[in-house]
Amino acid sequence: MTPPVNGALLRSLTPGVLAVLVRRGADFAAAEDAVQDALVEAVRSWPADPPRDAKGWLVTVAWRKFLDARRADTARRRREDLVDQEPEPGPAPAADDTLQLYFLCAHPSLTPSSAVALTLRAVGGLTTRQIARAYLVPEATMAQRISRAKRTVSGVRLDRPGDVATVLRVLYLVFNEGYSGDIDLAAEAIRLTRQLAAVIDHPEVAGLLALMLLHHARRAARTAPDGSLVPLAEQDRTQWDTGAITEGVAILQAALARDRLGEFQAQAAIAALHADAPRAEETDWVQIVEWYDELAGLTGSPVVRLNRAVAVGEADGPRAGLAALAELDESLPRHAAVAAYLHERDGDLTAAARLYAEAAHKAPNLAERDYLTRQAARLNARR
Template sequence: MTSSKASSAPATDAGVDEARLRSLTPKVLGILVRRGADFATAEDAVQDALVEAVRTWPADPPRDPQAWLVTVSWRRFLDATRADTARRRREDLVDEEPAPGPVPAADDTLQLYFLCAHPSLTPQSAVALTLRAVGGLTTRQIAQAYLVPEATMAQRISRAKRTVADVRFDQPGDVATVLRVLYLVFNEGYSGDVDLAAEAIRLTRQLATTIDHPEIAGLLALMLLHHARRAARTAPDGSLIPLADQDRTRWNTTMIAEGVEILQAALARDRLGEFQAQAAIAALHADAPTAEDTDWVQIVEWYDELANLTDSPIVRLNRAVALGEADGPRAGLAALAALDTSLPRHTAVAAYLHERDGDLATAARLYAKAAHKAPNLAERDHLTRQAARLNTRRAR
């Protein structure tokens, strides 16, 4: 069942620390499931409790926020269960409310991450369920962030909960799957009233406190290093600014330093994974005071490591760009020739390398072609401007 309150975004109130509230969500949900609640109904009950907390806490803050959320969520669960058509099958569970007392110390956050990133879910559904069950966001907030109708997102989340309904809560999960889901969240960036990049960083930090794994540290470092450049990525008119043209004084040096420190500690454990390798590439970009000072030779070496780990054609596409910078554009074009031309951004990379090689006519044509394939408006406008710039140069 879906609670009507659960789909309504709570009003922001200065008296409620929403980040703290959301951080308690997986702990509270885990406690309900351990008490015997089914995941789907428990998750709705926790969402109801979060809405109630935003409404009442400014005037009457609880002494123990987690215990308050557990109590209210459990009561909401009992109300929903008693009203459900399956009441007879659950009579033993709802005969009595557990006596008041200390909240159990067990933290089931990690199991919730695994459950929400279950391999049986599509990536879209896994992301939505993670944001709601682990992140504590409402259906409306998630829908706004993904620019889809609230009803569509509610259906997606409901289907996801049905899919994992019979998954045992204590089954071991796959860390790699969880990290891929969090990376998907991060790459959505910002839209609506929820900053998904910041939310992904918060959830990855939370995961890092729950399980000690070098790839979790690698992903957190990668997110921080990329997020540190966010302010410099777009012009005031919203147009994209390529990495080489960004004002590096606008990069967040504190965030870069933290990302590098986390990465170095992870690499020291000698258990290299793809997120650590990606973070190492990002760190080399962040370390260069100017674009001309970038250590492209070392970046190519890290792309070689990454290609060995993933055998990803996208990695090889990015390596062709790096090779073009390290050994010249013709070396990059030779590497690009070995790749499938249908790869996303293949045409844009070819345009860039041809421009670096001095073939402005081919580059302009390819930029225009790439613009038609662009996945979003900002990228399409950027590529169109690149084509226009080269055509103007040729005309002169």
């Protein structure tokens, strides 16, 4: 029995192959179709006859698929001069085209939300359903958004840089999707952010890299052996990656020294304060609240203010946290979970149990739902 094709390998090669086709002159939508056809061919033929150069094989097959589709399109015969220029098969270029593809997807003609969605689909390999969940919109709505974005960048060549801020948002969303465990893209997001930091001297690029490293350092402690979530305060800090923390803090300090504060630097500063505490009880919550104030001023985000309410509850007591929470819309994601935690800290177990159950019903994934359900059951058993 022949072994199956390595899906992770195909996923890692896909962005570079897509970028090669676009650089050669294929429009974005046609290039993606051709790459998908090549992936199907790889799944069918590689187990019996694996290639020596996997990327080169995919580029060659995808380009031929693109040419075949173009030749069959009689309405576009004027482009025959392009399709006749088929490169000779051979090793694929060693250069990593993935970062260029990120910039194409962050093209100035796209709105930031469309750029993020397109990049997650084309480069990150996420499904339309996963992207829709990240945006809290129906899957059909996201499918239309991605289709429009593909049409917008069709014909655009990889010779015009996109918006760096959009690329950073894309990288962070990819990291968070990987960090959630749904698809392991966190390491790829860190790799690409390192690459971006090597070519763009900007404190926010460094801030994002520091933030990723500091969060990634805690990954091993985030789940128990049975797969259940372990909240930050209960994590075994001996499992944290001290090397990644040291590197992240050093990168952050260098970025902050440039006195051009941005949202990723502020988030990284909060993560660094958590990483600096040997025990949860030693966390400098007062300074964390100050950083959340900075972050709220930079972003105006209600989610930031929701997290700030937790920090206020730790720094000044649960009633102060509940007062901060009362200023926010109850429809915010995880609002009920924060309220439950603060009510429990304040001794109101009845309200906390009810809110934990409500939060579990609204949880975005199974692991979080299970954790919140257990919290509700724990409090109900104590009453």
